Amino acid sequence: MAGSSKTNRKKGNVPIEHECQLNLLPRDIWVRIAAKVASNSIHDLFNMQVSCKVFLDAASSEAVYQHATMRVILLVSFLFYLDRSKRRFLDHCIEAENADAILRLGLTEYFWIACRGIAMELLARASTEGSVEAGYLFAMLLLCDHEDEEEVQRGVEMLEFIRTSGKVERCREFFADIFWERWVDERPSDPRHAVACWSTNCFTRSTMADVNDVSRVSCVHRLADYNVRVFLEMFRFY
Amino acid sequence: MELLCIRQWISGLLPTWLSAWCIKPVGGALVRQEPEYILLALMGSPLKKIMLCSSEKEIFSVEEQVMVQHSVIINNMIEDGSYNHEESKIPLDCVDSKTLKKVIDYCTHHTHHHNDNQEDLEAWDAQFLNVDSNGLYDLLMAANYLEIRNLLDLIYGTIKNMIKGKKIDEIRRIFNIKDHGFTPEEEEQNRKEYPHFY
Numbered sequence: 035m036a037g038s039s040k041t042n043r044k045k046g047n048v049p050i051e052h053e054c055q056l057n058l059l060p061r062d063i064w065v066r067i068a069a070k071v072a073s074n075s076i077h078d079l080f081n082m083q084v085s086c087k088v089f090l091d092a093a094s095s096e097a098v099y100q101h102a103t104m105r106v107i108l109l110v111s112f113l114f115y116l117d118r119s120k121r122r123f124l125d126h127c128i129e130a131e132n133a134d135a136i137l138r139l140g141l142t143e144y145f146w147i148a149c150r151g152i153a154m155e156l157l158a159r160a161s162t163e164g165s166v167e168a169g170y171l172f173a174m175l176l177l178c179d180h181e182d183e184e185e186v187q188r189g190v191e192m193l194e195f196i197r198t199s200g201k202v203e204r205c206r207e208f209f210a211d212i213f214w215e216r217w218v219d220e221r222p223s224d225p226r227h228a229v230a231c232w233s234t235n236c237f238t239r240s241t242m243a244d245v246n247d248v249s250r251v252s253c254v255h256r257l258a259d260y261n262v263r264v265f266l267e268m269f270r271f272y
Numbered sequence: 273m274e275l276l277c278i279r280q281w282i283s284g285l286l287p288t289w290l291s292a293w294c295i296k297p298v299g300g301a302l303v304r305q306e307p308e309y310i311l312l313a314l315m316g317s318p319l320k321k322i323m324l325c326s327s328e329k330e331i332f333s334v335e336e337q338v339m340v341q342h343s344v345i346i347n348n349m350i351e352d353g354s355y356n357h358e359e360s361k362i363p364l365d366c367v368d369s370k371t372l373k374k375v376i377d378y379c380t381h382h383t384h385h386h387n388d389n390q391e392d393l394e395a396w397d398a399q400f401l402n403v404d405s406n407g408l409y410d411l412l413m414a415a416n417y418l419e420i421r422n423l424l425d426l427i428y429g430t431i432k433n434m435i436k437g438k439k440i441d442e443i444r445r446i447f448n449i450k451d452h453g454f455t456p457e458e459e460e461q462n463r464k465e466y467p468h469f470y
Contacts, residue, residue: 059413066424071436078435081443
């Protein structure tokens with residue numbers, strides 16, 4: 035791209051061919067372009083970084099890492115086997131609070147490294163940064179692990195928020211892709227009984243299996259238990 | 273002067289709550305528009321013009337509404353009163369005539385055709401950006417200077433596509449990067465780390 039401003043052509047004795055013409059554009063323009071590149075493909079971002087120092091500087095900024103797509107980063111267990119450049123890239127994204135990168139690290143910590151505490155912190159962080167999928171997984175794990183009533187209630191409330199925004203199905207599909215026929219070293223607890231709904235008056239309690247249209251179920255606690263069952267069915271073991 | 277008196281007369285007649293309903297897009301955001309301007313437009317009054325002056329001192333007369341809708345800089349100048357319609361030109365020393373004409377074409381088209389279907393608008397945009405790399409660069413500088421958000425996003429997307437799927441040597445050729453700035457050792461390290469990117 036060999037553009038140059040009228041002003042620069044007029045002044046100075048520096049031959050044009052020895053200037054870096056990319057410097058004629060403000061850095062923040064290249065940062066915005068790099069962010070767009072990163073949100074589409076990290077391979078393109080790597081190529082941009084290695085093309086020249088001006089691009090490397092712009093494409094290494096926090097704004098770029100924050101919005102970079104994780105689509106081509108292999109998920110969960112394969113995080114162990116990432117090459118150096120991808121691993122470094124992922125670390126930068128996590129530092130820049132990229133929600134998707136934090137989610138992926140949280141998944142690895144829970145299901146493959148078995149560090150529940152760290153994993154739950156990461157998932158909560160990713161959820162705060164805007165990852166709906168992280169919020170869903172966090173809610174499911176709170177309900178599965180059901181350590182105390184407060185955590186269960188928190189799980190119910192988070193799930194209800196996601197459910198009323200119509201994103202549960204999208205989250206299920208996201209994790210079904212991850213866990214389908216993939217061995218996990220640490221699986222969530224299966225409570226084998228209702229965790230959220232303890233009401234003996236709840237008329238759907240004994241009929242959840244027969245309910246074809248859950249939109250007709252009004253008890254949010256029952257719905258939470260139902261969603262936990264669906265979530266646990268994603269885990270297949272050899 | 274006549275238009276100013278008419279505007280003041282209308283302004284006096286309108287209830288203040290009407291202002292809340294009058295919004296316009298400016299640089300991608302929605303801002304409140306004086307209702308009297310909207311009413312004047314509806315009444316078919318002659319649209320106000322402003323004068324833009326390129327780096328080559330060529331004057332371009334443009335509908336005020338067109339530039340105000342798209343350029344945050346020009347909108348701010350009109351709103352804070354620093355532009356006097358009777359006497360002033362807006363000097364754009366960073367923008368040459370050819371580029372300024374293209375910018376005005378873009379803003380005019382998107383003002384008058386904003387209700388066209390998306391496909392037609394995208395086709396027009398693609399044709400609009402069918403320029404050489406110098407021209408694209410100059411448009412980018414002008415859009416950045418005038419803070420025309422829609423045009424900036426369009427050009428960012430185009431440059432993103434220029435990089436998409438290209439290897440490093442191709443990117444260097446497209447952007448005419450003669451001096452990439454890496455030392456021979458750094459370049460060697462890059463080639464070792466990303467051999468398939470070259």
